[in-house]
Amino acid sequence: MKDKKVTIYECNAGDIIARNVIDIRSGITLCQEGHVLTEQSIEWLKRFMCSDIYIESNTWDKVWHIPAESKVSYEQDKEKLQKTLSAIGLGEEIDKEAVEEIKTTFFTKLNSNSTIMGCVNVVKTLDEYTYTHSLNVGMLSVLIGKWMGLKDEQLEELFLAGVLHDAGKYKVNQNVLNKKGELSSLEYLIVKRHATESYNLIKDVDGISNAVKEGVLSHHERIDGTGYPRELKGDEIHLYGRILAIADTYDAMISERVYKTRQTPFEVMEKMLSEGIDKLDTQILLLFLKNMADYYIGVQVTLNTGEVGEVVFMHPHCIYRPIIKVAETYYDLDRRTDLEIVEMIS
Structure with a gap:
């Protein structure tokens, strides 16, 4: 992420200094790169009338140490996915080659646990959500698959299912999807169509396995039978659908949305345990949260x-x-x- 230039009066406790702060009169370094600002250090810098301060616009790199090449690859995959999903909204079919390129990039340049965590947690703008969410769900699903000990082929299928799981949303009324207020019964029925629409987009595409198609169709099914579109219960739901449901829920909750603010991972973990224990696969959920928690040490x-x-x-x-x-x-x-x-x- 790029450095952000601000005045000392715009700084907040917790901001990380991106470049040494130099007193222009004496040449003395007042604050070194990497320093985490506190209320006290901000007040101290104000006394020196510091004007331009460079802070890190995102601190996740310091925790997960995302390689520069990986950051570039993630941004490129986002752009490719945006074009692919936007084309669906214009009536075009799935660009299978583009999706394969995204998958290849991920498994060659982004497929490390810490890089996935860093990319998923990077703060994004509201208008990025619709396509970064699909990419993040694919990445998180791969993480879950790794922790479950799934085979490489299954990990590739999980990533593909995650990337495509919300493709059908581009066939659904965008005003309804982005509505800030509570949905009416009819609007909720419209939103629920996206799982079936996503499935319909890929059901006849050669080279996409039945497991991927089933995962996409069932990512909103719930263990207690309250999900959609088929109200499946327990093991009736395909393994990929149960994994995607957890990845989908987690990324949606830690993201900024038009109708809600982002929540901290700690709030999300608590809510997923209290509200999702009867709706999400308990064994996979506990495995996911236990492993995820370790990556937040140091933030x-x-x-x-x-x-x-x-x-x-x-x-x-x-x-x-x-x-x-x-x-x-x-x-x-x-x-x-x-x-x-x-x-x-x-």
Whole structure:
């Protein structure tokens, strides 16, 4: 991500200095690259009347160390997927070659766990959601498949299913999909059509396996039978559909939407455990959350007190209430019920 130039008065606690801050009068370095700003250091810099400050526009690179080549590849895949999905809205068929190129790029340049986590967590603009979500669901599905010990062929199929799972949304009324308020019963029925529309787009495409097609069709089915379009239950739902359901839910909840703000991964993990335990495959869900939690060690967070700290430990029994280090103080959120993580620093 590019550096962002701001004034010291625009800086917030938790921002990371991207370039050394130099006092133009004395030439002394006031703040070094990589420093995490606090309220105290911001006030200190104000005394020197610092004008231009360069901060990192996104901090995930510092946690997951995404290689420059991978960042470029991710952006290129987003652009290709945007063109492919947008063409569907214009009545064109799936560009199978473009989808294959996206898959090849992912497995040759993006297929490491830390890179996937970094790319998925990068803060995106609202208008990017529709196509980055499909790419992210493919990537997250591969992560789940890896943790389940699936074969390489199955991982490739999962990625393809994730990329294509929402293709049918481009056949659905966009005003309904992007409505800010509550959907009417009729509007909800319209939205529910997208799973079937996605399936219809690929059902006759040669080279796409039946497993991928079934995964796409069933990604909104729920274990308790309350999903759609066929109201399947339990193991009636294809394995890929059960995996996609978890990846789809997670990415949607950590993303900014036109009708809701993004939630922190800790809020999402708590809600998925409390609300999804009867609707999502429990065994896969617990495996997913347990492994995901470990990747959030080291991220910067803001507490409801305004303090900025670092996640240093995840409780196995309560992954959404970690231990936070603020300066030299450690807060165990599992014990400190008065404290909440309100924001990820990014």
